[in-house]
Amino acid sequence: MALDVLVASLVAGLLIGMVLALVALGLTIIFGVMDIVNFAHGEFLMVGMYTGLLVAQGARMEPLLTLPLAAMVGFVLGWLCYFLFVKFLLRGPMVAQLLGTFGLMLFLRNLALLFFGSEDRAIHHGLLVGKSISLGMGVSVPATKLAAAFLAVSAFAAVWLLINRTKVGKALQATALNAQGARYMGIPTDRMNGLAWGIGGATVTIAGALLVNFWAVNPYVGLLFTMLAFTIVALGGFGSVPGAFLAGLVVGLITEIPGIWDSLSLALDWRWMMDVPMTSFKYTWVYLAYFIIMLARPKGLFGWKR
Amino acid sequence: MKRVWISGWVVLLALGLACSGVLAPSQVSAQQEVTIGVIYPLTGGAASAGRELQYGAELAAEIANNVMAELAMDMAKNAGIKSLNGAKIKLVFKDHEGNPTLGADLAKKLILDDKVVGILGCYHSSVTKAVSAVCEQYKVPMINDSSTSPILTQQGYKWFWRTTPHDGTFTKDLFEFLKGLSEGKAKGVKAVPKQELMNLAAACEKTEWGSAASGLIEKYAKEYGYDLKRNLLYAAKSADLSSEVRSLLAVKPDGMLFASYTSDAILMLKTLKAEKAKPKLIWGQDAGFETPEFRTTLGEDIVGVLTRTVFSPKLGQVKKISGQVNELYKKKTGYDLSDASARGFTGVQTWVHVLEKAGSTKPEAIQAAANEIHIPGEQLVVPWKGIKFSTSGEEIGQNLLGSGIIGQYQKNQAGEVVLEIVYPFELATANLIYPFKGF
Secondary structure, eight states: OHHHHHHHHHHHHHHHHHHHHHHHHHHHHHHHHHOOOOTTHHHHHHHHHHHHHHHHHHTTOOGGGGHHHHHHHHHHHHHHHIIIIIHHHTTSOHHHHHHHHHHHHHHHHHHHHHHHOSOOBOOOOSSSTTOEEEEETTEEEEHHHHHHHHHHHHHHHHHHHHHHHSHHHHHHHHHHHOHHHHHHTTOOHHHHHHHHHHHHHHHHHHHHHHHTTTSOBOTTHHHHHHHHHHHHHHHHOTTOHHHHHHHHHHHHHHTTHHHHHHHHHHHHTOHHHHHSOGGGGTTHHHHHHHHHHHHHOTTOSSOSOO | OHHHHHHHHHHHHHHHHHHHTTTOSOHHHHHSEEEEEEEEOOSSTTHHHHHHHHHHHHHHHHHHHSOOTTSOSGGGTSSSBGGGTTBEEEEEEEEOTTOHHHHHHHHHHHHHTSOOSEEEEOSSHHHHHHHHHHHHHHTOOEEESSOOOGGGGGSOOSSEEEOSOOHHHHHHHHHHHHHHHHTTOSTTOOOOOGGGGOEEEEEEESSHHHHHHHHHHHHHHHHHTOEEEEEEEEOTTOSOOHHHHHHHHTTOOSEEEEEOOHHHHHHHHHHHHHTTOOOSEEEEOSGGGGSHHHHHHHGGGGTTOEEEESOOGGGGGTOHHHHHHHHHHHHHHSSOOOHHHHHHHHHHHHHHHHHHHHOSOOHHHHHHHHHHOOEEGGGOSSSSSEEOBOOSSSSTTBBTTOOOEEEEEEEOTTSOEEEEEEESGGGOOSOOOOSOOOO
8 A cells, every 4th residue: 555655656756857847947048058047937837837728728729739839939938038138137237137037027927917817727628637547556647747747858858959969059058158259159149048048938838838737827826836946957957958857857756755755654554644744845845955955055966067 | 355266265175075975974874875895705716706705795785775575585675774774785895815914904995995884704714814803903893704714703803793604513514424324314325334434534725714624524533433544734725736635545535525715626626536536425615615616617527526515506495585596696697506605695684684783884883783683594595593693602703593514416317417415314305426436
């Protein structure tokens, strides 16, 4: 009985971890290229969730088919944010950049409140909604989560290939490593910065459109994901793409600590363990991990840039 | 000449002030209206319940403000409050979004700016607690129609009255139901051995209401001899409840008990379905389990789910006034009266009776009237014996004549999912579906 709970929790943690890795990818790319912390990252995800939800409901289409549109919306949003807003922040001190993206966060959140109200909304239709796949041992996985994890890994791999196997990706890396040097070599660094914001926006909105298949959306949902993304980026290393993937899995597993606790309490048959309300503070461990990493190594554990 | 001009301006200013109501002697005589502030969750996770409450309250005000002779209730006999020269009831709705701080701010605004004679609300017990503290501070009467945390009437407040029964009554009903089930009292089901339903697991949202409900479940499980293997609290605003559901399923419960608001109730059931949960019994502590959104979103998946309630459209079969008001409500909204709308209706109805008895909008007169009032059960749409507030003991302001029922979602012959009454056993309108068929 304890083993099936453990397996179910580990599988759930890994699956959600894959999606969380995609959530954090955009944040790490933007930071890697421009050294900017985007506080509005969670709100970009919220935009992706609302895009997926509204298109799927409005057009009565399969929610997973909204991904290309969500990616486009995210890319355009990121691109516009850079050229209309962030570009000017780069001229100011670091504190202006921090407060600027913080303002962007408040703006997007309140815009969502204005248009959609504060109600939770969720998708209730779709080929995979409500279906599960049995893994044996009495463990079953919701089909929406399995599909989301698979598609998240695919999107992650596509971005990794773009960065490491294409000319544009090399230019992006060059901009990240030494923007001035890259400019001397004829790389249009301004466009590269815009591209970084575009890719960052697209990846996180894809993650949002995946999450909305099994996660309710409201204008405040971004806050949780911003914190999760920060933890992943800190754990994986600021600017490190493979690091973000591994850290995503680790953070996914951290969110499943209540399940692991359950399996232990069942295995040991200790009533006091069962009575500990672990699910009430299930994200506390993630925040704790973030806090410890920030104290121990403010630049993150492994970095793309040295 | 200058004096004439100044005198002219003074006269004009006085006229202007008189027209704007600033110099009016009292709100009732100037406007022939009695304003009541109503604070409900009109957006946020419990918005659908908030809207139900609002529609119920609006219908009651409509009946109170007009003569509807066909309805056998006192407030339908007069147009407005007779003892206040026919003053009409005016409801000013505010949205607290499920936020206690916002609720308290809105209450202050209603009292200080809108000069309301009293407050009605607030659904979320946590918000009601904050608002009732403001009302107590300003000595403004508050009638609570829809919050069920027992603590609210244990605060010893002098300006707070609650019409609905609280969760102590409702939770005891559940365990009486389980006891009756094992004694073979449930309609259409043979006696279920107690051992078959011994293992219980509960999940309650962790605000004032859910925490109190969780404590009561634990108390009564112990009292009635059931093994509550898991009793967890979760955040109602959680966008994902997978780990909570897995934690519940880990103890292989026979019965699963919930206290949830709308969005989390829907999410909980969806997650249970995705995790292929198959308990023998699912029971919800009303709230989210009773909203139209819960029914329309989950459709046939909820067939067999139990919820405690204070109203079922089926009551119309045995109580004429319930059927009549339900028809009016259906005409107005397209839906049957629900637990929330019936309680919003009853809240305004209570206000009308209190004002009629007080014959004044002075707080002290309203306070005295509320403490003395007795509305007979036959005037109410809900199946209570009446409304009479406790004025002493541990629960000051609690309606002493309220009671609950347990409903079960079942599919009728037309294929619609309806709420049948299964407890009290003598009022059962259909055979109980047991065990729960699973998803």
